[in-house]
Amino acid sequence: MSEQTLKTLPPKIPTRPLSPHLQIWRWHVTMLGSILHRVTGSASVAGVILVAVWLVCLAMGRETYTVFVQYASTPLGLLVWFGLSLAGFIHLTGGLRHLIWDTGASFGPKTADSLTTWTLLLGVALTVAFWAVLFATGKVTL
Amino acid sequence: MSNNDAMDRSSLSWKKSARHGAGEWLAERFTSVALIPLTLWAAYAGFTIAGTGYEGALAFVSRPLNMAAIAATVLITAWHMYMGLKVIIDDYIGKSGTRGFLIFLTFGLSAAVVVATAGALWLVYQGA
Numbered sequence: 001m002s003e004q005t006l007k008t009l010p011p012k013i014p015t016r017p018l019s020p021h022l023q024i025w026r027w028h029v030t031m032l033g034s035i036l037h038r039v040t041g042s043a044s045v046a047g048v049i050l051v052a053v054w055l056v057c058l059a060m061g062r063e064t065y066t067v068f069v070q071y072a073s074t075p076l077g078l079l080v081w082f083g084l085s086l087a088g089f090i091h092l093t094g095g096l097r098h099l100i101w102d103t104g105a106s107f108g109p110k111t112a113d114s115l116t117t118w119t120l121l122l123g124v125a126l127t128v129a130f131w132a133v134l135f136a137t138g139k140v141t142l
Numbered sequence: 143m144s145n146n147d148a149m150d151r152s153s154l155s156w157k158k159s160a161r162h163g164a165g166e167w168l169a170e171r172f173t174s175v176a177l178i179p180l181t182l183w184a185a186y187a188g189f190t191i192a193g194t195g196y197e198g199a200l201a202f203v204s205r206p207l208n209m210a211a212i213a214a215t216v217l218i219t220a221w222h223m224y225m226g227l228k229v230i231i232d233d234y235i236g237k238s239g240t241r242g243f244l245i246f247l248t249f250g251l252s253a254a255v256v257v258a259t260a261g262a263l264w265l266v267y268q269g270a
Contacts, residue, residue, distance in 0.1 A: 041226045045251075048219055051184075052258045055212070058199055059265035065196045085185075092181055095174045102171060130185060139193040 033116035037094040043087035050084065075142060085130060090123035166225065173222035180215040187211070203266050216259040224252040 025031060057068040071077050097119040100106055106115045134140040187208065191199050202208055227248040235241040 038226075038230060041223075042230065045223055045227065048216070048223060048255055049251075052216070052255045052262075055203070055262040056258055058196075058203060059262035059269075062196045065199070069195070085188075088181060088185075092178065096178070099171070099174060130189070134189060134192055139189065141193075 029113050029116045029120075033094060033097065033120060036090060036120065037098070040087040040091040040094065043084065044091050047084035047088055050080075073140075078140065078142070082127070082131060086124070086127045089126040089130070090120065093119040093123040093126070169221070170225055173218050173225070176218050177215075177222060180211070180218060183211055184215055200266065200269075203263070209263055209267065213259065213263060217256055220252040220256045223255075224248055227252075 022035075054068060054072070057064045072081070097115055100115065101112075106112055131140075187202065191202050194202070203212065228245050231241055231244045231248065235244060
C-alpha cells in the first residue's frame, strides 16, 4: 500500500450520535408508542424483580411475608403496583401492535398511527379496569 | 464477511442473516406470543391473591398447575427481558467494553430472577 492511498483512508471516527435522536425528530404517535414500549418494558423489569421478591418472601414464611405485604399495601406500595401494572399492560398491548406489524399489516401512515393510538388506549383501559375490579371487590382498600 | 463470501451467497440466502439475527428475531416473537396468555394469567393470579394474606397466597402458589404457570411465566419473561434490555444497551451504549459489561449484568439479573423463583417454588413445594 502506497503512502498516497494511506492518506485517502478515512480518519478514525470519533464518537457518533447514537439512536434515536429525540431532539431532532418531530413528535408523532408511532414515535411515542415506540419510546413508551421501551420505557414500559424497562419498568416491567422492576415488576419482575418485585414479583420474585414477593415469591421469595412467601417461601420464607409467615413473618417475612407479613413484612412484605405491610409495605406492599401502603398507599405508596399500591402506587408502585399501579405503575407497574400500567407499564405491564401498555407493554402488552404495544407487543400486540408489534406482532400485528410483524405480519406486514397496518403499515400505512394513517393505519399505523391509529393502531398505535388504540393499543395505547387499550393498555390504559385494561389497567383502569383491573384496578376498578380490585377496589370494587374490596380486595384492595386504601 | 469478505466480498467473496458475499458473491457466493444465492439470492435466496440474502433473506437470512449472514451470522445470526434470525434466531433472535424468532425468539423475540416466540416469547412475545407466549407472554400474551401468560401475563393475562399473571394479572388473574394477582387479582386472586390480592387481599388473601399469607394462607391465601400460599394455597394459590402450592397448586401444581399454578406453580407450573409461575415457573413458565418467569422463565419466558426473564428470556424476553434479557433480549429487550440487550437491544436497548446495544442501541445506546457506544463503548464496547461498557456495553459488554452491561449486557453481562443484564444476563446476571435475568438469571438471578429465574434462580430466585425456582428456589422459592422449591421451598413452597417442600413445605406443601
